[in-house]
Amino acid sequence: MTHRASDIQTILQMFSYMRPSGSAAETAFVERYLTPLGFQRDEFKNLYLQIGASPSILWSSHMDTVHSVSGTQTLSLKDGILSLSRKSKKGASSCLGADDTAGVWLMTEMVKAGIEGLYVIHHAEERGCIGSSNLVQHNSKFVAGIQAAIAFDRRGYDSVITHQSWGRTASDAFANSLAAILGGDYKPDDTGTYTDTNEYAGIIPECTNISVGYYDQHTRRETQNVEFLLDLRDTLLAADWSQLVIERDPQSDPYEDAGWDSVDYGYSSRTRGYSSSTSLSSKGLTVEYLVKQYPDIVADILEGQGWDAEHLHAEIGAYYGGHFDDDQNERNAA
Known part of the structure; x- marks a missing residue:
């Protein structure tokens, strides 16, 4: 088996887990793929791992999927596109779960390669960013020294998110520098909604979310471009992260560019x-x-x-x- 074929097999195995927050499948997934890498639980049920003495980047994804039941599902891989198979049970397999199994897989690959950073796989993002919001509220010193929070939790192929929840969370200078590192069609995108990095926007200068190649998340039509995911992994492992530009002041008014200056x-x-x-x-x-x-x-x-x-x-x-x-x-x- 080639190295790339082995990677695809691992991706298929990880995507087979239906992981509602707190479910048995989520626990089994953690024990199989994350605990062996050294990930630990914090008091808010987030999984974390630090590589390097003083990392400046927080790498972010989330553990849960929006499946309604815990268990495993059957998949189909055709022409590089991963989806639910026709055999998957409609009542159980409500989605593929690329949101955010894709992000978790990328982070495991970065950890194996020893890429410096503070890795956080957040608890219960799909239930309202519970893990990340609790961390910010009750242990903000955990991210002291972090200059950028980069989430792998965005649909499509080209987004470097600059705005979430109608507020700016990353500067254009940062987004352009990250897009240059990632290459391809990546570019600044101000149409983000929210993910866990939004919770850090008041204390970390640059908070973004980047596309990882899935579409139609949270539905049975959800797909993941596996070839894109593999190529993105290769890019992340080879990147020179010192080229990131940090410009945003997290204490400044996040709505200064939103046209609502009259509101405090x-x-x-x-x-x-x-x-x-x-x-x-x-x-x-x-x-x-x-x-x-x-x-x-x-x-x-x-x-x-x-x-x-x-x-x-x-x-x-x-x-x-x-x-x-x-x-x-x-x-x-x-």
Whole structure:
């Protein structure tokens, strides 16, 4: 078996685990792939490992997937694209789990190669960034000296995220320097929603999330480009991380580029990052307004919480008392 074939076999094995937060499959996954590498649990159930005496980069991913049940699933790999197999049980295999098995695999490869950094595989990201928010609230000194938090938890092939939760979390200078290191089609992207690195944005200068080659996360249509993942691994292992540019001040107003300068914003990791110190509704910002102004971002947030079109359609139908489809057909006819 070639080295690359062995890598693919490991990826397939890791992706077979359905890992709801706190599940037996999650525990088995940790014991098989992470404990042997030296990862330990902190008091908030995050897994961490430090390489180097004084690392300046925090490498981030998360342990849980959005599967509703714990166990294993069957997969299909065709032309380099990994997906659920037709044999996978619909009730159990609600998604592939590339979000964020891809990120976890990348970090294990970096650890094996001895790449310097503070490695944190966060607890319960899919349930609201529980592990990362607790770490920031109760043990922020854990990341003292860290200048950049880089998450491997983004769909697609080209994103270096600069904004999460409608606030800037990374400077353009940093994003451009990281994109240059990664090569390919990577470029700054201000359309991020949130992941664990958003929780660090008030205490770490540069916090980002980069694409790792999956699409349609949290659904049965989810896919992972395995060839892209392997190539990204090779890039990460060969990179010169001293070329990163650190520019952002985490204490500055994160909304300075968002066009909402009239609102006094502060940092609160309790609410996933940035929150207003005054009532948004008193400023005329309602949920309905935000949905209309930022439909794509709201859709990403809903998907990030585990919603899909089928479930959302059912909820809307329940709200309308079963007349939703009739009303929709009338609108379409008009």
